[in-house]
Amino acid sequence: MAQIFPRWTNQIPMLAPPIVGLVLVCVVFSVWYWFSPRHTDVGYAPHQPVPYSHKLHAGQLGMDCRYCHNNVEISAYAGVPPTQTCMNCHANVKKDSKLLKPVRDSWASGDPVPWVRIHKIADYAYFxxxxxxxxxxxxxxxxxRIDQMVVVRQQEPLNMEWCLDCHRNPAPALRPLDKITDMDWVASPEWTKEAQEKASKLQPPVVNCAGCHR
Ligand code: HEC
Ligand code: HEC
Ligand code: HEC
Ligand code: HEC
Ligand code: HEC
Structure with missing residues (x-):
């Protein structure tokens, strides 16, 4: 009877386990690498249903963050604005723009614009x-610098080390309460001293795990 497969194919069963093993190692490594916080999250800038630009609205037009994220000072969540907020202007401004069609559709139907969430920490951590x-x-x-972003992009890893880095020494991150949304503000030497004193009275959780894992 004629040979169908060449003789070397007899070795395939013996070669298979090491090859499968190698492929598995590669897969495990890639998953671990790409799913580690630094690689999945920093730079994450998903495509949005409407090409809304912070650079235009918060930067050039100078709108305060709280015009749209109006619960941010009183709630755990900043929240994304309802369609009505956009329509305050876009009922008149650029009211026939093709880019704004999903906003008009949402207004007509009452269904929210399906914005894609960008910043997200795991459910077992509390922010x-x-x-x-x-x-x-x-x-x-x-x-x-959200005010310079045409498309919002995640800038920081939002992992535990990052939270703790600031909690161990929050002074450099403090600013006057009327400057929390000011993207251009820089600390003066006098403020730097005042901030040190303010920080000495704060106690953000560092070793108290339950502060963030509740
Ligand atoms: C005119 C309304 C408006 C203003 C003003 C505005 N935003 Fe937004 N913001 C939005 C909308 C709409 C989204 C959702 C779409 C997107 O991600 O671009 C959003 C998304 C975001 C996100 C990402 C949310 C997520 O899913 O993780 C951040 C962070 C943010 N804004 C911060 C700011 C900051 C900081 C300012 C002030 C400098 C600001 N925004 C001003 C409307 C606004
Ligand atoms: C305070 C008024 C105001 C609000 C509120 C506002 N916009 Fe705008 N928007 C503008 C102005 C002004 C322009 C620039 C118009 C121009 O280029 O002449 C603009 C332009 C745009 C454009 C580009 C349109 C085009 O055809 O070039 C989009 C998209 C847009 N806005 C989305 C939104 C969304 C989404 C919201 C709600 C989250 C929103 N805007 C809220 C004033 C506003
Ligand atoms: C101390 C760090 C910190 C500051 C300050 C901060 N954010 Fe956030 N932001 C986060 C983290 C962390 C998340 C993800 C939260 C989560 O997954 O529960 C987030 C999520 C968001 C989101 C999307 C999810 C949500 O909560 O609705 C928006 C919008 C947002 N931030 C806007 C703002 C605006 C506007 C300001 C300033 C007025 C601001 N943030 C200040 C850390 C911060
Ligand atoms: C300042 C807030 C904060 C404190 C305090 C804190 N954690 Fe976390 N922890 C986080 C955040 C944020 C994450 C990451 C969530 C994510 O990846 O989305 C995290 C993640 C974790 C994870 C998952 C693995 C990892 O590193 O991502 C473990 C385990 C953990 N924390 C244990 C602890 C223990 C034990 C303590 C006390 C010694 C503690 N945490 C204190 C905020 C905190
Ligand atoms: C840039 C600085 C900074 C970063 C980054 C930061 N925090 Fe904080 N955090 C603070 C300050 C300041 C306080 C206020 C402490 C106080 O009031 O005594 C605080 C307080 C807290 C509290 C206590 C709030 C309460 O209601 O008692 C929690 C919980 C917390 N942070 C979680 C987080 C988590 C989770 C992250 C990371 C995802 C994070 N923080 C990132 C500066 C920061």
């Missing part, structure tokens, strides 16, 4: 915006 803003930590410390 509260108001606790930070009412102590004088500004948006820019945790989100970067």
């Amino acid at each position: 509260d915006h108001s606790a930070h803003l009412t102590r004088g930590v500004g948006c820019v410390s945790c989100h970067g």
